[in-house]
Amino acid sequence: MHELSIAISIIEGASQEALSRGGAQVHAVHLKLGALSGVVKDALLFSYEVATNGTMLEGSRLVIEDVPVVIYCSECQAERRLKSIQQFCCPVCGALSSDVVRGRELELVAIEIEEVEEIV
Numbered sequence: 001m002h003e004l005s006i007a008i009s010i011i012e013g014a015s016q017e018a019l020s021r022g023g024a025q026v027h028a029v030h031l032k033l034g035a036l037s038g039v040v041k042d043a044l045l046f047s048y049e050v051a052t053n054g055t056m057l058e059g060s061r062l063v064i065e066d067v068p069v070v071i072y073c074s075e076c077q078a079e080r081r082l083k084s085i086q087q088f089c090c091p092v093c094g095a096l097s098s099d100v101v102r103g104r105e106l107e108l109v110a111i112e113i114e115e116v117e118e119i120v
């Protein structure tokens with residue numbers, strides 16, 4: 001399963017980050033997931049739960065932030081959020097565009113760990 005290997009790489013990345021901060025208990029891992037990333041969110045959540053078993057991330061949550069698809073419309077000269085990923089056209093003027101600005105993300109944005117409280 002595609003999502004399982006992605007979950008494992010997320011876990012590896014987050015584990016390294018936690019270790020670099022003194023090996024604290026990880027509460028949650030935050031991920032940005034674009035609508036065009038090709039990853040099925042539910043499958044990824046399930047894979048994460050399975051793959052964290054027996055690791056230092058066991059019991060932590062995977063928090064996924066959905067990133068909508070945004071294209072650049074050359075007619076409007078503006079960024080537009082797509083209504084559907086089936087149609088790559090501007091929702092305002094209808095022009096076709098394949099210039100994807102956002103929506104392919106699959107990135108680890110943050111981890112929440114026990115020891116270090118984020119004091120700003």
Ligand SMILES: [Zn+2]
Nearest residue numbers: 073076090093
């Ligand atoms: Zn437009």
